[in-house]
Each structure stands twice: as structure tokens, then as C-alpha cells.
Amino acid sequence: MSHRLARPTPRSRLLTWWATVSAVTALTLGLPGESVAADAPNPPAGTVLSAPTAFVRGTLRPDAPPAGANDWTCRPRAAHPRPVVLLHATYTNAHMNWSMLSPLLKRAGYCVFAPNYGGEPGVPFKATRHIPDSAREIARYVDRVLAATGARQVDLVGHSQGGGVLPRWYLRFEGGTNPAKPARNKVRRLIGLAPSNHGATVSGLGTLTTELGLNPTVSLVAGQAYADQMVGSRVHTTLDRGGDTQPGVAYTVIATRYDEVVTPYHNQFLTPGRGATVRNITIQEICPQDLSEHISIAYDSNAHQLVLNALDPAHAEPVHCRFSGPLIGG
Numbered sequence: 191m192s193h194r195l196a197r198p199t200p201r202s203r204l205l206t207w208w209a210t211v212s213a214v215t216a217l218t219l220g221l222p223g224e225s226v227a228a229d230a231p232n233p234p235a236g237t238v239l240s241a242p243t244a245f246v247r248g249t250l251r252p253d254a255p256p257a258g259a260n261d262w263t264c265r266p267r268a269a270h271p272r273p274v275v276l277l278h279a280t281y282t283n284a285h286m287n288w289s290m291l292s293p294l295l296k297r298a299g300y301c302v303f304a305p306n307y308g309g310e311p312g313v314p315f316k317a318t319r320h321i322p323d324s325a326r327e328i329a330r331y332v333d334r335v336l337a338a339t340g341a342r343q344v345d346l347v348g349h350s351q352g353g354g355v356l357p358r359w360y361l362r363f364e365g366g367t368n369p370a371k372p373a374r375n376k377v378r379r380l381i382g383l384a385p386s387n388h389g390a391t392v393s394g395l396g397t398l399t400t401e402l403g404l405n406p407t408v409s410l411v412a413g414q415a416y417a418d419q420m421v422g423s424r425v426h427t428t429l430d431r432g433g434d435t436q437p438g439v440a441y442t443v444i445a446t447r448y449d450e451v452v453t454p455y456h457n458q459f460l461t462p463g464r465g466a467t468v469r470n471i472t473i474q475e476i477c478p479q480d481l482s483e484h485i486s487i488a489y490d491s492n493a494h495q496l497v498l499n500a501l502d503p504a505h506a507e508p509v510h511c512r513f514s515g516p517l518i519g520g
Contacts, residue, residue, distance in 0.1 A: 318413025
């Protein structure tokens with residue numbers, strides 16, 4: 191049964207206008223194009239190798255999947271028996287968020303799926319709706335992936351909202367897991383890049399809007415997902431009441447000390463409960479020169495190797511640390 195909170199006021203159409211202005215501005219300024227460290231492997235065709243490039247392309251084609259994703263004829267092989275479902279962050283879409291990781295996973299032999307959720311078709315900035323509503327979207331999508339591929343379980347990889355409070359809500363309240371019989375879980379692994387697990391303060395901005403009682407007003411423009419992700423929100427208090435994890439799920443958190451959105455960054459970390467495992471990783475403890483922050487961690491090749499290792503721990507490989515910069519990645 192769904193655990194439903196009261197539905198909030200619908201978000202404003204101002205997001206459509208703002209996305210258009212952002213796209214025009216980005217193109218006018220000539221954001222950086224595709225770039226990658228010289229020693230990186232040759233990327234698959236269609237790969238977008240910088241966050242700004244993906245932002246522009248995803249704004250102009252907000253409903254297009256990233257390269258490598260949404261092949262509904264894909265059947266998992268024995269080496270990688272679980273499809274990977276990529277869940278984008280708030281105010282992005284699948285193309286913006288996953289144009290580097292999706293083709294990498296496809297080339298590694300995974301069936302990859304990347305839904306757009308929490309927003310209207312044609313609107314670039316998605317994942318703005320009430321998080322329990324978006325979780326029900328993801329529940330339907332995962333069921334569709336399982337039916338199409340014949341797989342018994344999926345692995346989830348998400349960024350920000352998509353790696354934190356959204357999939358945790360789905361796992362607990364929307365059928366993603368079966369606590370009484372974890373072998374029947376629909377999800378085996380949840381890997382979060384800068385996940386919003388225990389709320390955000392947005393470097394103090396969210397604390398200010400919360401203390402001033404402005405979150406409902408801000409959410410009229412920014413979407414209900416803004417208020418839902420603030421520290422102390424009703425969504426968080428409802429979700430956290432039952433602990434951080436679900437039995438039978440392996441959780442991996444990949445955080446950066448330079449996160450400016452889900453702050454303080456240790457709010458991203460999870461505590462394992464009964465029958466679950468958790469690995470909390472601060473990327474600078476592995477690659478000290480990594481300067482990725484909340485946005486660029488989705489385009490960070492060091493983080494991507496950690497994702498590959500978490501998906502297939504039996505064949506984990508060392509992280510060959512490369513420079514990854516703020517906003518751009520690497």
C-alpha cells in the first residue's frame with residue numbers, strides 16, 4: 191500500500207520560461223564542449239563528456255534519453271543479470287544527468303534505462319514534483335523494466351534526489367522491497383551520487399527559507415521537491431522514522447566534500463539496518479585532487495569507476511584518479 195502525504199500545490203509554469211532563458215544564455219556564452227583527460231579511454235559514440243554540454247543539449251531536447259539508455263529489446267547477460275536504472279537529480283532530466291555514465295555502462299555490458307520523472311513532457315527541468323508522487327512514477331517504471339527484460343531485480347544509480355530520498359521512499363513505501371522476504375525485492379543495489387538522504391541546507395539558503403517559513407512559497411516556483419528535500423521536512427521525518435535502509439539492499443553513497451547543495455555533506459551518509467549493507471565513500475579520500483562538487487560529480491570519471499565497482503564488486507578495479515573540476519567534471 192502507498193504511504194501517501196497530502197498533495198502539495200502544483201508548481202509554477204515559470205520553470206518553462208526559465209529553462210528557455212537558460213538554454214539561450216548558455217548557447218550565447220559558448221559553454222565548454224566535449225572534453226576529457228588525455229589518458230581516458232575512447233568514449234562510446236554519442237557520449238557527452240562535460241556537464242555544461244549535457245545541460246545545453248538536455249535543455250534543447252528535454253525528453254531525449256542519453257546515449258546507451260532505453261533499449262527495450264535489451265536482455266541482461268549472465269555477467270550483469272540486473273538492468274541498471276538511472277535516476278536523475280532535481281531540476282535536470284535524464285539527458286542532462288547521464289550523458290557520460292549511461293554509454294559507459296552500456297559499453298560495460300549492462301542494460302541501461304533512464305526515465306524522466308517528476309515533470310511534464312517538453313519541460314527541461316524535471317524532478318520537481320512531490321517526492322512520493324515521483325516515487326510512484328519510478329515504481330511503475332521499474333515494473334516495466336522488469337517485465338521487458340525478464341530480470342528479477344534491478345540496480346538503481348541516482349544523483350542527488352535520484353540517489354537519495356526518492357529511491358529510499360520507493361524502496362520503503364512503493365513496493366521496491368519486501369522486508370518480510372528480501373529475496374523478493376525488486377531492487378538489489380542503490381548507488382547514490384551526492385544523494386539527498388537526510389536533507390539539504392543548500393549552503394545555508396535552505397536553512398534560511400525553512401526558518402523563515404518560506405519553503406511553501408519557494409516551492410510554488412521551484413517545485414515541491416525543494417521543500418521535500420530540506421532538513422526536517424515532512425517527507426524526511428516520515429521516511430527516517432523507520433531507519434535508513436531496507437533488508438536485502440546493498441547501499442553505496444559517493445559524496446564530495448565540496449558539495450554545495452546537500453550540505454553538510456555527511457547528511458548523505460547512511461547507517462545500515464537489519465539485513466542491509468552500506469558503504470559510505472567521500473571521493474577525496476580516494477582521489478585527493480578531485481574537485482567535483484554537487485553538479486559535476488555526475489560527470490566525474492573517478493566517481494564512475496566507483497559506480498562500476500559497486501555494481502560488480504567481484505570485478506572491482508582500482509580508481510586511476512584523474513582531475514575532475516567544479517561544474518565541468520573530468
